[in-house]
Amino acid sequence: xxxxxxxxxxxxxxxxxxxxxxxxxxxxxxxxxxxxxxxxxxxxxxxxxxxxxxxxxxxxxxxxxxxxxxxxxxxxxxxxxxxxxxxxxxxxxxxxxxxxxxxxxxxxxxxxxxxxxxxxxxxxxxxxxxxxxxxxxxxxxxxxxxxxxxxxxxxxxxxxxxxxxxxxxxxxxxxxxxxxxxxxxxxxxxxxxxxxxxxxxxxxxxxxxxxxxxxxxxxxxxxxxxxxxxxxxxxxxxxxxxxxxxxxxxxxxxxxxxxxxxxxxxxxxxxx
Amino acid sequence: xxxxxxxxxxxxxxxxxxxxxxxxxxxxxxxxxxxxxxxxxxxxxxxxxxxxxxxxxxxxxxxxxxxxxxxxxxxxxxxxxxxxxxxxxxxxxxxxxxxxxxxxxxxxxxxxxxxxxxxxxxxxxxxxxxxxxxxxxxxxxxxxxxxxxxxxxxxxxxxxxxxxxxxxxxxxxxxxxxxxxxxxxxxxxxxxxxxxxxxxxxxxxxxxxxxxxxxxxxxxxxxxxxxxxxxxxxxxxxxxxxxxxxxxxxxxxxxxxxxxxxxxxxxxxxxxxxxxxxxxxxxxxxxxxxxxxxxxxxxxxxxxxxxxxxxxxxxxxxxxxxxxxxxxxxxx
Numbered sequence: 001x002x003x004x005x006x007x008x009x010x011x012x013x014x015x016x017x018x019x020x021x022x023x024x025x026x027x028x029x030x031x032x033x034x035x036x037x038x039x040x041x042x043x044x045x046x047x048x049x050x051x052x053x054x055x056x057x058x059x060x061x062x063x064x065x066x067x068x069x070x071x072x073x074x075x076x077x078x079x080x081x082x083x084x085x086x087x088x089x090x091x092x093x094x095x096x097x098x099x100x101x102x103x104x105x106x107x108x109x110x111x112x113x114x115x116x117x118x119x120x121x122x123x124x125x126x127x128x129x130x131x132x133x134x135x136x137x138x139x140x141x142x143x144x145x146x147x148x149x150x151x152x153x154x155x156x157x158x159x160x161x162x163x164x165x166x167x168x169x170x171x172x173x174x175x176x177x178x179x180x181x182x183x184x185x186x187x188x189x190x191x192x193x194x195x196x197x198x199x200x201x202x203x204x205x206x207x208x209x210x211x212x213x214x215x216x217x218x219x220x221x222x223x224x225x226x227x228x229x230x231x232x233x234x235x236x237x238x239x240x241x242x243x244x245x246x247x248x249x250x251x252x253x254x255x256x257x258x259x260x261x262x263x264x265x266x267x268x269x270x271x272x
Numbered sequence: 273x274x275x276x277x278x279x280x281x282x283x284x285x286x287x288x289x290x291x292x293x294x295x296x297x298x299x300x301x302x303x304x305x306x307x308x309x310x311x312x313x314x315x316x317x318x319x320x321x322x323x324x325x326x327x328x329x330x331x332x333x334x335x336x337x338x339x340x341x342x343x344x345x346x347x348x349x350x351x352x353x354x355x356x357x358x359x360x361x362x363x364x365x366x367x368x369x370x371x372x373x374x375x376x377x378x379x380x381x382x383x384x385x386x387x388x389x390x391x392x393x394x395x396x397x398x399x400x401x402x403x404x405x406x407x408x409x410x411x412x413x414x415x416x417x418x419x420x421x422x423x424x425x426x427x428x429x430x431x432x433x434x435x436x437x438x439x440x441x442x443x444x445x446x447x448x449x450x451x452x453x454x455x456x457x458x459x460x461x462x463x464x465x466x467x468x469x470x471x472x473x474x475x476x477x478x479x480x481x482x483x484x485x486x487x488x489x490x491x492x493x494x495x496x497x498x499x500x501x502x503x504x505x506x507x508x509x510x511x512x513x514x515x516x517x518x519x520x521x522x523x524x525x526x527x528x529x530x531x532x533x534x535x536x537x538x539x540x541x542x543x544x545x546x547x548x549x550x551x552x553x554x555x556x557x558x559x560x561x562x563x564x565x566x567x568x569x570x571x572x573x574x575x576x577x578x579x580x581x582x583x584x585x586x587x588x589x590x591x592x593x594x595x596x597x598x599x600x601x602x603x604x
Binding site: 159160161163164165166167168169170171174178179182183263265266 | 337339382446
């Protein structure tokens with residue numbers, strides 16, 4: 001698994017991000033919510049490595065602490081979406097018929113709403129907290145994973161080895177777990193990176209709309225949004241927080257691609 | 273049929289499968305892929321089922337084991353109707369009845385190792401622990417002529433012949449009594465075909481198996497089978513012992529089929545003349561005998577009345593109004 005360069009690079013980036021999130025108190029010398037109006041919108045310097053924002057708060061501290069919220073929420077949200085989406089998709093693609101039809105229409109209804117609107121509705125219904133945030137971001141992502149998993153499962157279900165497994169007496173559950181799922185997951189992993197990016201951005205948007213994590217806890221999306229007004233006079237706030245978002249998404253992209261290749265026995269033996 | 277008193281392993285009765293095909297515009301049509309097929313297979317024999325592509329052979333192999341539900345009819349396996357069985361019982365009885373499919377490239381899950389694939393039947397039926405299963409897989413590999421050293425590999429690393437050997441190993445895992453070989457060698461090179469056919473013959477002797485051998489290739493069926501059924505347009509049109517069929521053809525379609533074997537004794541001109549036109553469209557099947565549109569001996573009544581399968585003596589059945597009256601001599 002470590003031979004795969006994509007997994008290695010992606011894993012390293014994500015490991016660094018997780019390390020920053022966990023070790024935030026050790027890596028920073030300022031409180032993330034400490035206001036200092038005397039030194040607001042200061043460019044990066046020795047005392048503030050990434051500068052300060054419009055309230056004079058240390059940007060690096062806010063990013064390091066923001067990693068906690070951003071990573072937890074986006075990871076948990078994508079996890080919720082992957083588990084629900086693949087499960088429903090595999091069942092739908094394998095059973096076909098009525099179940100598939102009804103599921104398909106329900107998913108269509110979900111997709112008819114803009115994701116952000118759906119997040120708002122769920123977020124407003126559940127109330128603001130980190131756990132509810134995971135749901136309000138994760139649930140609108142389900143259709144992406146459902147569609148990919150369902151499409152893949154639909155075609156895999158018609159292959160001879162599925163019939164062959166049935167002929168030796170396998171149950172439907174067994175066929176879905178042993179034969180359908182392993183052939184569907186690689187496709188799902190490719191969408192994983194897309195989902196990660198989407199959920200980090202969704203968390204940012206919700207934060208901007210005031211339905212995010214309650215202040216003063218920072219999150220990357222929130223930092224970007226707050227800095228947006230000073231893009232031209234103090235670009236470091238948005239630039240650094242944006243950089244961290246981009247890097248994290250890149251990490252998940254690499255990891256998703258690598259996992260897809262790693263899970264395919266054909267590609268694995270070629271590269272080994 | 274004449275074989276009622278013999279030791280029958282499996283009996284198919286009036287098996288029928290129709291498919292709904294939605295036509296352009298409104299409504300849908302029903303096509304009949306398998307049309308009231310009845311025959312039985314004796315314990316220990318190899319029954320060959322031949323027919324051209326699209327005649328319903330593969331559909332038959334699927335409904336024969338209830339992998340796909342038949343529209344009507346029954347299958348009596350050792351006297352019990354598998355179409356009247358609850359699903360739990362059906363899964364149990366599937367240990368006895370196995371199938372090898374045509375395409376060895378699609379019939380193995382690419383994400384499982386050879387060992388996992390060969391052990392799957394054992395896991396499904398909860399036989400043995402890990403060590404016992406491994407032992408059984410090793411002996412299966414030996415039985416089908418695969419080296420045990422490749423057990424950890426994946427299917428894509430095998431050749432077509434090796435894959436088919438693995439498929440056979442899977443079917444043997446539960447010590448079945450009856451195996452359907454659905455075009456099991458058709459996708460393979462001729463030299464590999466011979467190897468697999470010989471392997472199948474050896475295994476049959478070793479494990480007292482009964483085969484239903486389905487193929488479009490007459491030479492292969494001739495080599496492998498004891499009795500042969502000829503299928504045309506979803507129906508069985510002639511059944512006979514192998515030697516009887518080749519020496520005393522009763523149905524014009526069988527005649528045309530046999531004469532198509534290169535070197536069958538007919539001149540090329542005559543051979544070509546035998547099979548007129550193409551197979552009729554499945555959407556407007558001829559009213560009477562399905563072969564009437566292509567049969568050089570076709571008379572008025574052939575187009576009106578469908579013939580039934582009649583026993584012409586010694587278990588040789590044919591579905592032709594003029595069976596026995598036509599001069600169908602191949603000199604084989």
